[in-house]
Amino acid sequence: MVMQSLYIKSVTWEAPHILSYELRPLESVELPPFTAGAHIDLVLPNGLTRSYSLVNSQNERHRYVVSVQKDRASRGGSQWIHENLRSGDVVTVDGPRNHFALDETAEKTIFIAAGIGITPIMSMIDRMKVLKRDWELIYCARTREGAAFRESLEKEPRARFNFDGEPGGRLIDIAALVRDAPSNAHLYCCGPTPVLAAFQEATEGLPQERVHLEYFAAQEPPATEGGFTVMLAKSGRKLTVLPGKTILETLRESGFDVPYSCGQGVCGTCDTTVLEGVPDHRDLILTTKERASNNRMMICCSGSKTDSLVLDL
Template sequence: MIDDTLELRVKRISYEADRINSYELAAPDGRDLVPFTAGAHIDLHLPNGMIRSYSLVNNQHERHRYVIAVNRELAGRGGSQFVHDNLRVGDIVRVSKPRNNFALCEEAEHSLLIAGGIGITPLLSMARRLDALGRSFELVYAARTRSAAAFLDEIEALRWNGHLRLDFDDERSGQVFDLAAIVRQAPAQAHLYCCGPQPMLQAFETATADRPADRVHVEYFQAKNPPAMTGGFEVKLARSNRTIAVKAGKTILDALLDAGIAANYACSEGVCGTCETRVLDGIPDHRDQFLSGEDQASNKTMMICCSGVKSATLVLDL
């Protein structure tokens, strides 16, 4: 793993909603942090070896802190539970520098931000930015209940009159959350953003299928495709001049790490983009949610944490 991380202190932990805490991270010596833009995330390197990506929720003009929110996923892989159970105020944690795979188009005529549950985190940062710029936008925030909606008090206090629509499952009187209708009402030139649970993201992609791809933006927290783990092939590493066998039950990333190859990675699910690697020869079996359909078709890069190979040869720029 190539080390390009910061050591930050947990300055404050706050309750935000049912099973959701926010964590304010700051430099131990008080110095300014690396700047970020709305929609960016950091990777939290946990003491148990896990690496998890979390969106930055605070104002991008703030240089003194990073604020993330962690939803305790009872059926998750253990990262969020570890954070809730073990991270304490005063602890030093290792984090990556901010990266943005979900960038905001600040020049858009109008922006529609659709958040589901913990998906509010990158979109709240975007809403803050659009409000500061005086841009036209609407934030649609859906959650199971008010008590499950993080940052709700803060959002309502911002008084984005005409810019905010709240939707809670237990307040609809039997009606359904009509995401398709919300999308249809958006101006033709609008940029649309969505972050939330898998069913919402799939409904959003269906509803926006006829809109220009460069105006539709989605961020996944979880993989929707299983990783390629059939194995039975070799990967050639051009810069290392090595050939690595990928056995059944292993991903390409697994095989590289087992062989002592330094490779960047974080989510291990193909959603964060950290492990994106240049392909010099061969055809990947793309399983990620990070690359666009056009990027996948070009086969110029791949996510080695989850994608496999369709060709007899795969040569990577490693």
């Protein structure tokens, strides 16, 4: 990945507790390309690294735009960004990466976005329009005032809204949406965990290649049972992962500067090649097939089902 310093050209209010940050290079150079659905990591001065989806067009090489929702349960990332980052500030950016890629060959694409889950969908919609492909959006939010990008999306005839917190509103029936979708449609969903859980349940019987989703938070706690060893193939070091520790914590406490961001297995920053052993996968990045191959793991949250693992580190 490419680590670089970008300056904040502007900060835009999108909705209550949601701000967009336009990032540009310090010199007149093109930024690394990205594809719709990608994210970047903001490496913050307070020592935290946080991942945010790129909302602008993938055709733009002069800027990155991310939207950040101030989380009520913030662990210091979104709250720090909202309270400290201003126009003119310089931030360190890692990426971009894409674990929520758009299948541009689909005959029909249906996007289901809930709350801040609209962010990766914005770049996907732009791409669909460029390619002149068939798409539709169902955007769910508590209220219309709380829906980021609502004004621009209201101009899209293929977008419809569901505000369940308003008088007469009710929760979207995801099962019905999936059931009524054409058999050739690819389905994308991003939003809070309950929405994604309902989407997963509704799409359980569909071909895996037609189902796409992205989590913002973990579904289960990281593996901290410990009691196994990790052999680092490149350095020759052998480390013991003690109970109460993750592999990532063990590596960092032993002096290894390995990249990480979310700490929950949802961003893919710590994706590591496994040479030997069977991981205890706890991430939300790898597909069922990728997990079964056991040649990759997210070391921030996943553990080991075998007495030892050999990692390509």
